[in-house]
Amino acid sequence: MTEQGPPQPGADHPPRMGFFTDTSVCIGCKACEVACKEWNAVPADGLELTGMSYDNSRRLGSETWRHVAFIEQRKPLGGQEPGVSHDDVDIFRAASGLGVTIASPGPGATAPEDALPGAPAGETSPIAPDGRTELRWLMSSDVCKHCTRAACLDVCPTGSLFRTEFGTVVVQEDICNGCGYCIPACPYGVIDQRPDDGRAWKCTLCYDRLGVGAEPACAKACPTDSIQFGPLEELRERAASRVAQLHGAGVLDARLYGEDPQDGVGGDGAFFLLLDEPEVYGLPPDPVVTTRDLPSMWRYAAAAAVTLIAGVAVSFLERSHR
Amino acid sequence: MSESDVTPAGVRGARPGREAVTGRAAGRRRRGGRGERPVVPEAEFSTYYGMPVLNPPRWEALDIAGYLYLGGLAGASSLLAAGAHRTARRRLALAAKSSATGAVSLSLVALIHDLGRPERFLNMLRVFKPTSPMNVGSWLLAGYAPLTMAALLSDVSGKYRPAGAAATAGAAVLGPAVTTYTAVLLADTAVPSWHDGYRQLPFVFAGSGAAAAAGVGLLAAPLAETAPACRLAALGAALELGNTELMKRRIGLTSEPLEQGRAGTLMRTSKALTVGGTLLAVCAGRRSRVAASVAGAALLAGSAMLRFGVFRAGVASAKHPKYTVVPQRARLQKQQNKPGTATS
Ligand code: SF4
Ligand code: SF4
Numbered sequence: 001m002t003e004q005g006p007p008q009p010g011a012d013h014p015p016r017m018g019f020f021t022d023t024s025v026c027i028g029c030k031a032c033e034v035a036c037k038e039w040n041a042v043p044a045d046g047l048e049l050t051g052m053s054y055d056n057s058r059r060l061g062s063e064t065w066r067h068v069a070f071i072e073q074r075k076p077l078g079g080q081e082p083g084v085s086h087d088d089v090d091i092f093r094a095a096s097g098l099g100v101t102i103a104s105p106g107p108g109a110t111a112p113e114d115a116l117p118g119a120p121a122g123e124t125s126p127i128a129p130d131g132r133t134e135l136r137w138l139m140s141s142d143v144c145k146h147c148t149r150a151a152c153l154d155v156c157p158t159g160s161l162f163r164t165e166f167g168t169v170v171v172q173e174d175i176c177n178g179c180g181y182c183i184p185a186c187p188y189g190v191i192d193q194r195p196d197d198g199r200a201w202k203c204t205l206c207y208d209r210l211g212v213g214a215e216p217a218c219a220k221a222c223p224t225d226s227i228q229f230g231p232l233e234e235l236r237e238r239a240a241s242r243v244a245q246l247h248g249a250g251v252l253d254a255r256l257y258g259e260d261p262q263d264g265v266g267g268d269g270a271f272f273l274l275l276d277e278p279e280v281y282g283l284p285p286d287p288v289v290t291t292r293d294l295p296s297m298w299r300y301a302a303a304a305a306v307t308l309i310a311g312v313a314v315s316f317l318e319r320s321h322r
Numbered sequence: 323m324s325e326s327d328v329t330p331a332g333v334r335g336a337r338p339g340r341e342a343v344t345g346r347a348a349g350r351r352r353r354g355g356r357g358e359r360p361v362v363p364e365a366e367f368s369t370y371y372g373m374p375v376l377n378p379p380r381w382e383a384l385d386i387a388g389y390l391y392l393g394g395l396a397g398a399s400s401l402l403a404a405g406a407h408r409t410a411r412r413r414l415a416l417a418a419k420s421s422a423t424g425a426v427s428l429s430l431v432a433l434i435h436d437l438g439r440p441e442r443f444l445n446m447l448r449v450f451k452p453t454s455p456m457n458v459g460s461w462l463l464a465g466y467a468p469l470t471m472a473a474l475l476s477d478v479s480g481k482y483r484p485a486g487a488a489a490t491a492g493a494a495v496l497g498p499a500v501t502t503y504t505a506v507l508l509a510d511t512a513v514p515s516w517h518d519g520y521r522q523l524p525f526v527f528a529g530s531g532a533a534a535a536a537g538v539g540l541l542a543a544p545l546a547e548t549a550p551a552c553r554l555a556a557l558g559a560a561l562e563l564g565n566t567e568l569m570k571r572r573i574g575l576t577s578e579p580l581e582q583g584r585a586g587t588l589m590r591t592s593k594a595l596t597v598g599g600t601l602l603a604v605c606a607g608r609r610s611r612v613a614a615s616v617a618g619a620a621l622l623a624g625s626a627m628l629r630f631g632v633f634r635a636g637v638a639s640a641k642h643p644k645y646t647v648v649p650q651r652a653r654l655q656k657q658q659n660k661p662g663t664a665t666s
Pocket of ligand 2: 152155156157158159160161171175176177178179180181182183199200
């Protein structure tokens with residue numbers, strides 16, 4: 001039982017807009033976090049050094065609508081291992097295949113950890129004999145997913161959360177009464193309550209900027225185009241070719257997250273290219289919109305209500321037989 | 323491990339994210355002096371510095387668990403009132419009507435008190451939205467609360483008896499919905515321990531509500547009229563305890579929070595009170611005033627603790643990434659193992 005998904009583009013609707021966040025080119029500059037806070041006048045939430053690599057904002061919440069995750073991993077990096085004999089390798093022949101086959105990853109390419117012996121990328125980058133490993137640093141700018149089937153929107157009792165003409169999900173702050181129901185409903189842990197203000201806040205995909213044809217502040221500020229904004233259809237195509245390109249270059253870890261319209265939330269309006277499992281970035285591996293089971297929940301509740309009536313009836317009936 | 327213990331270094335007991343090696347079970351890191359017990363040796367999973375995936379409910383336990391309890395008590399009391407009204411048990415009917423009115427009024431206060439913007443409470447009735455259990459519940463209460471009050475007023479004043487009888491019957495129709503919808507309210511979230519239990523939770527709450535209403539009857543009605551309350555206590559307790567066990571068995575990993583920490587203590591105390599109160603009610607609830615009162619109080623307390631236990635368990639399950647990540651991983655694994663079957 002979910003509200004209708006995003007509007008079909010037509011005469012009176014612009015196409016559904018979204019984000020494609022390509023984390024493989026993110027440099028962790030946090031320009032998006034800052035631009036978002038500035039543009040949307042999101043209050044400060046204190047300075048805190050968390051010790052979580054360069055991440056001091058921890059996670060998405062009422063005062064953090066873009067959050068850059070930093071993950072340090074020990075992981076062998078393709079083509080960068082010193083101390084490996086290359087006597088038997090014709091480097092010119094190998095180089096001629098660069099970027100064409102996955103058998104010879106380019107510099108900086110990463111290799112799957114468990115594919116070491118004999119695996120295409122693994123052969124050129126074994127872990128050093130002394131057990132030393134290389135570090136890889138993953139950075140990813142997280143944001144509200146603007147789900148096709150948005151749990152927050154479905155459960156909002158006031159109709160404060162609504163679907164815009166761009167297919168995005170936005171809170172109307174003049175209507176929200178701070179019931180807080182949307183917060184545990186979101187399968188991604190995005191929306192949250194502002195303690196002093198009582199209402200729920202999250203990314204609006206810069207609804208005000210979209211209205212005048214501007215792109216969202218974070219996408220505008222991103223210096224590497226890690227955050228790409230545009231019509232969702234176009235972004236999906238772009239993402240598919242980017243994954244193919246990375247796979248071709250030997251980055252077999254590259255995968256899309258949230259782009260599949262068949263997934264548990266009907267696909268995300270803001271989806272990602274990740275270099276590891278989603279949970280490594282703090283994302284749920286298989287999110288499902290909770291209202292998918294709501295018809296079933298109502299049925300069980302009705303059955304329980306009938307059971308309760310029967311129980312009370314029995315409690316009284318027995319007596320009258322005596 | 324009772325509640326999640328989020329520190330900058332990750333959740334105690336979970337594998338720290340910064341040590342994560344892709345797709346591999348990495349060694350558990352030990353920190354200076356603080357021995358870490360491996361809590362989940364059976365399920366290795368990655369997290370982002372042990373941070374939770376979900377945002378936990380920001381509801382106050384006293385307000386919302388209290389709301390669940392009072393709603394359950396009110397709804398079942400209305401049914402008891404209707405039964406007593408029909409069978410001419412005047413004092414039992416009056417006690418049940420008073421408890422329904424009092425509980426539903428207090429529950430509304432708790433609900434409004436918990437809002438971030440209480441003055442905007444009426445925005446709940448701005449729309450009618452079946453996808454939002456809280457919206458449905460608000461409409462339900464808007465219809466139900468006046469009925470309980472009308473039923474009580476007519477009974478107390480002795481006036482407008484036909485209208486009072488109609489209100490009593492009306493409250494008894496909506497009452498069971500008020501009692502069980504609160505289970506949907508919790509289950510319709512991403513909170514693992516609540517959502518996973520959506521099949522049994524309404525029955526647990528129905529049973530617990532019945533036991534609480536029976537408790538009111540035992541406390542307030544004269545011994546000559548407590549017989550139905552004693553039977554209702556037994557039926558309610560059986561429904562509640564049976565379904566709680568069934569739920570724990572069905573939901574697997576996410577039943578852990580129901581057994582650990584403060585939630586676990588609350589659940590165990592609730593069970594003891596409910597079992598004790600029921601036994602006492604069945605054995606002596608019709609003969610001894612003291613026994614009936616003690617049994618009634620125990621049933622009321624047991625029902626309240628159940629709501630607080632379930633509430634806290636849900637919050638704990640949302641605060642620990644394990645309960646979000648591990649079942650979802652397992653689901654994906656299952657889907658991969660049977661390719662072609664598009665299970666969602
Ligand atoms: S990610 Fe969460 S807050 Fe954003 S649209 Fe989806 S359910 Fe709502
Ligand atoms: S907190 Fe506000 S936006 Fe969230 S569900 Fe309640 S009324 Fe809707």
